[in-house]
Amino acid sequence: MKLFESARIRLTAWYLLIIALINIGFSTILYREVTWELERGFLRAEQHLRMQPVLYQQVKELLRGELNEAKDIVLLRLLILNGFILGIAGVAGYFLAGKTLHPIESMIDEQKRFVADASHELRTPLTSIKSEIEVTLRDKNLNLKDAKTQLKSNLQEVDKMKSFTDYLLSLSRYEAYGSDIQMEDVDLAEAARQAVERNTALAKKEKIKLNLETEDVNIKGNPQSLVELISILINNAIKYSPKGKNVNVSVSKVKKNAVVEVIDQGVGIEEKDIPHIFDRFYRADSSRCKNDVDGFGLGLSIAKSIVEVHKGEIKVKSILGKGSTFIISLPR
Ligand SMILES: Nc1ncnc2c1ncn2[C@@H]1O[C@H](COP(=O)(O)OP(=O)(O)O)[C@@H](O)[C@H]1O
Ligand SMILES: [Mg+2]
Missing domain, CATH: 1.10.287.130 (Signal transduction histidine kinase, dimerisation/phosphotransfer (DHp) domain)
Incomplete structure (x- = not known):
């Protein structure tokens, strides 16, 4: 917290310094230009007046005085304007520095929480x-x-x-x-087959029937990651279903996307939990209470990162006590 406040103030000071330097530069140029114009005006007036030497002697000092006063006024106005601009820049800079640092601050907070949880x-x-x-x-x-x-x-x-x-x-x-993960042509149906295979032992143990229905779909992706992704969803579907139920996995083409669906008839997810299940370490209460369901609450966050790496989308529909459907769509 302290670190961010001082970083924010330092950033504001840098903004102010830059703006002050620009201001001083501009103001100096402006002051030079204006006083130069004034001097020229004064010289022109002087030349006219020289033709009337008596009058000239009388007003010469007065004119000089006016000129100097005009210069002082210009200087004063510039100073006030500069002060005003710096004041606004200070407030705006402080606000912007806060805005700039905020995402970094929350990222570090999240990182700290992550380390604590882990x-x-x-x-x-x-x-x-x-x-x-x-x-x-x-x-x-x-x-x-x-x-x-x-x-x-x-x-x-x-x-x-x-x-x-x-x-x-x-x-x-x-x-x-x-972003460094290797992408290649992947047969998504094959990836789903491998993911199902990885979970057959668990399904057998939990007496769950695993069904797979596929269309031929090829996408650009990383084969191991895609198997891992589908496997995470199948693993959850089995873990959060009572014995004897079905888990259906399907791969299909929908418009320009490839769609993988994992449908279970399990415990379902409460509406209030749905926005959080993709967060790291989040486990819904119902699964915490069930002692036999172990896990760390990391599966879905990994699934989400894999989907993001593939520029796809993951969605969930669920009815408590009836079952859940996880839908992944990936660009073809
Ligand atoms: N198919 C599902 N049915 C019911 N709840 C699910 C399902 N998939 C995920 N969840 C809920 O989302 C939470 C997070 O899932 P996940 O990140 O895979 O962690 P874990 O399985 O280790 O608990 C689970 O604890 C569970 O509450
Ligand atoms: Mg899981």
Whole structure:
């Protein structure tokens, strides 16, 4: 906060300095021009008056006085005008500096929140691993079986952290280096097929029937990212559906776009959550309560960055308790 206030003031000072320099330059030129004109007028009047020497002697001093007074008035007016302009420039500059710095400020705030959230997310499994290890080490009669059980439990936590850091890496890759991602011709139907395949084991475990319907559509994109994108949506559709339901994935052409739809008959998303589900770390309450649904709230933010890298759009329609439909449209 302090940093931004002082940056704002410094920026305003720079604006003012530049404007003051320009003003001084212009004012000097203006003052020179005007006084030069006045001097010329004075000389012309003097020449006329010389023809009447008596009168000339009388008014000469008066005329000089008038001339000097006129010069002083010009100078004074210029000074007032300059002060006025600098005053307005100061206020406007302060306002503009605030406007210029605001996006940077919010970006840094978001970054701080991100680091805090990420550290928190890593701390939980680490704390649990640490206390398990401590308990095990204190156990004097530790046998191999107990030790293995403990290691297995540790491994689960480590796996969680691993998948968390994978998510983070993926997210930062798209957010920071999205524009560097290699684009090529991609068969979107094939990408959807691979995404379905990645989730078949999970679907089987959750007793969800995965259906895929495709048209042949080719787009310019990054094949791995597109598989990841569709896979994230299918993964969610499975995670947030009760056993026995269907998840339908379709790829089609609509006008100049390729459209991928992932439709589930799951828990749905509350209206108030919809604007936030693409935010990093956001998880709707219903999914937080369901202990068995684990996740970090990063899937959809990665999905959104991938869609943005492809200059597409992602939308969601959902009815609580009935199901959700995620629609991605990508330019062909
Ligand atoms: N198909 C879906 N059905 C219901 N809720 C969903 C669905 N997809 C996403 N959500 C909601 O959006 C939130 C964010 O999703 P995501 O970013 O993938 O995080 P995660 O799955 O790790 O919780 C989820 O926690 C969930 O509340
Ligand atoms: Mg998810």
